[in-house]
Amino acid sequence: MKDHDAINLAKGLTTIILSNTEAPAAVDHWIAQNAALEELEREYAWMRSFFVEIAQFNLNTSNFGLRLRVFGGAVLSMVDLITDVYMTVKFFNTEGRSSSYFSTSGNVLVQRY
Incomplete structure (x- = not known):
């Protein structure tokens, strides 16, 4: 995965957070949309909780x-x-x-x- 691919994936999470009120639901939706993230989750078990924390932080700090x-x-x-x-x-x-x-x-x- 190249840097621009990772940036596009991150932007996808940001967009999904806008339409969700719960961080775990946003991360579930984001992972379900991207097969590469499913593979990454299988390899690193801590990944989902890490992204849920990031999503929760974004939900708490952004009113948009x-x-x-x-x-x-x-x-x-x-x-x-x-x-x-x-x-x-x-x-x-x-x-x-x-x-x-x-x-x-x-x-x-x-x-x-």
């Missing part, structure tokens, strides 16, 4: 992944609200207020938000 997940959740919540309102208005324009389906979905929307 946390911010990314919180921002993503907020965006999804807002998109959900917009689609709910859009569908309720569309249903109102098609079926009219006299429909029992509209009053039920409108009540659910008001209670939900």
Whole structure:
């Protein structure tokens, strides 16, 4: 393995840590993606715990992944609200207020938000 290969593997772990909240899960995912790491793990039993500690340190010291997940959740919540309102208005324009389906979905929307 050359130096640039090792650097690419390390960058892969950093990327995976961003999407995980637990270091062992991130390391499991990273090792499963790279056959060379599986071979390395078979040869050196201490390797997994070493990388879990590194991943845990990165999770503890970096807020970027946390911010990314919180921002993503907020965006999804807002998109959900917009689609709910859009569908309720569309249903109102098609079926009219006299429909029992509209009053039920409108009540659910008001209670939900």
